[in-house]
Every structure is written in C-alpha cells, then in structure tokens.
Amino acid sequence: MAKNLVIVESPAKVKTIKKFLGSNYEVAASMGHVRDLPRSQMGIDVEHDFEPKYITIRGKGELLAKLRKSAKAADRVFLATDPDREGEAISWHLVTALKLDEKKMRRITFNEITKNAVKASLKNPREIDMNLVDAQQARRVLDRMVGYQISPLLWAKVKRGLSAGRVQSVALRIIADREKEIEAFVPSEYWTIDADFSIPDTKKPLTAHFYGTDKKMNLASEEEVNAVLGELEGVDWEIAEVKKGERTRKPPLPFTTSTLQQEAAKTLNFSTSKTMRIAQQLYEGVDIAGEGTVGVITYLRTDSTRIAVEADTAARQYIGEV
Known part of the structure; x- marks a missing residue:
C-alpha cells in the first residue's frame, strides 16, 4: 500500500x-x-x-x-x-x-x-x-444571489429561459451602453491626400501625407481636395529632409488566459470553449515519443506573464541547439 x-x-x-x-x-x-x-x-x-x-x-x-x-x-x-x-x-x-x-x-x-x-x-x-x-466562496455566493434572485424576474417580465449573472449582467450593460453611443454617433465626411516620392538608392517609395501650410488643414469635401490638387499641379517638389532611425520591437509577452483566447479566435477562429479544452489537454499532458505523457504548457487560467526559470532555461537550450 x-x-x-x-x-x-x-x-x-x-x-x-x-x-x-x-x-x-x-x-x-x-x-x-x-x-x-x-x-x-x-x-x-x-x-x-x-x-x-x-x-x-x-x-x-x-x-x-x-x-x-x-x-x-x-x-x-x-x-x-x-x-x-x-x-x-x-x-x-x-x-x-x-x-x-x-x-x-x-x-x-x-x-x-x-x-x-x-x-x-x-x-x-x-x-x-x-x-x-x-x-472563491464570495464569488460563488454572489453568483448564486444574483442568478437566483434576478433570473426569475427576467422570466416574468422579459422571456423565460433568460439568465442573469454577476459578470454577464454587467457585461451586457457595458455592451448596451456602447451600442447606444454607436447609434448616437453622427458621421462626418473627411478626405486625405498622400503623395509617393522616389528616393535615390531606396527600393520603397516615400509616402508623404498632406498637412497644410501654416497649420493643419481639414479637408471636408471633394471640392476642397480638388482645389488643393489644383494648386499643387505643375509645381516643383522638394524633399527638404529625410530622417532615418531604428525602432526596437519587443517580442510578445507570454499568453494570459484572455490573450490566449483572443489570439486563438483571431488566428484560428476557435471558440473560447475549444481553446480552453485544448489548453487543458496540453497542460495535463500529451504523449511525446520517447518521453511518455508530458505537460507542455503552464497552468492555463492565469493573468501572469511571468516565465518559470525552468521553462526559460529549457527554451534557451532548445534555441541554442537548433
């Protein structure tokens, strides 16, 4: 035993x-x-x-x-x-x-x-x-109190089968308020002018955006755009200065639960439930030839981006070998 x-x-x-x-x-x-x-x-x-x-x-x-x-x-x-x-x-x-x-x-x-x-x-x-x-108990108690007291009210006043919840009811309110803002929005017409210039010794053209003269000019109609283009037609163009610089792009952070779900939905068109089901399998272990059943990701429900020392060392070793 x-x-x-x-x-x-x-x-x-x-x-x-x-x-x-x-x-x-x-x-x-x-x-x-x-x-x-x-x-x-x-x-x-x-x-x-x-x-x-x-x-x-x-x-x-x-x-x-x-x-x-x-x-x-x-x-x-x-x-x-x-x-x-x-x-x-x-x-x-x-x-x-x-x-x-x-x-x-x-x-x-x-x-x-x-x-x-x-x-x-x-x-x-x-x-x-x-x-x-x-x-956890506070979460569970709140879930029960909101669900059991408000859901029957929805059944009586709106439609049977609807449910209320500690999270979903608040999220629905946020979505409804945002939809009202969208409906109240009054669109306005605007135009932009871009010009492409060929620069010696460069493969890509330089794209310049029209700004105005002394201050920024907002173009609100096709007539205003045509008027500006008319003034620019036949004139000499001069590139006064070209500034070159370097930008550093950092690698993306490790996934949290929410960013994993977002990326899987955007890239693979996975539903949240499918993403979490696959992540659970990867966490609990998959069969790898020569190693048996091995967990290949860290715990899937997290808002932390910290990488374990062991995982960091293993990743660096693998990169060094390949």
Missing part, C-alpha cells in the same frame, strides 16, 4: 504525476468540485453573515468513499488541486468531505506538470490559503 496519497482534480493528470512519483505514492482524482450549494434553494443564510450551506454533489458519494478509504490508509495526504482560488476551495472542501486529519494533510501546488515542478512542490507543502478559499 502506498504511504502517500496525492489528490488532483482531473483524472487526466493521474497517470502523468504517478509516473513522476513512483510506487510510494498513490495518485487519485477528485473529478472537480465535490461539494456545492444545493440547486433546489438559495443555499445562503442571508440573516447570518451570508453563511453558505454546502451539500455533497450528486453522484460523488462513491468517489468520496474511495478517497476517504485511501486517505485513511495513507501516512500523508497531499492536496494537489489546481493553483487558483477554485482549486484552493476544492482542497478545503476535500478536508471536510474526507474528514482528513489536518496533521497529515498538506496543500501543494505546481504551475506546470513536469517532474521537477511536481517534486519541488512536495518539498514545499503548505497549509490551505483561506484568503483564496474566501475569495
């Missing part, structure tokens, strides 16, 4: 992490959240400091029984759920649902599923971060 139990969220991670840790570790998955607010009622005691009332999610009973048995037989239990507020809350719920002995329970996190990252996390276990747990 393994002496240590490691509990992760997704079953896809189990095989990869088990390979890194060896026979002294049993790796099991919680399959996401194990406790939540009941669907049949608000589940929040508004009169007593908005205390949430959690129940075991339907269908998780058998899984929790297996995890409870494994945890009881283990010398140490490492909660290795995802390194964000949702993962922290899942670990906190697991402590209660599995009736874990806090003396042998520790929380570990890693931002990439690599052998070094996983083993390093085991050397630096910690307690559950209640600030993250409280942040």
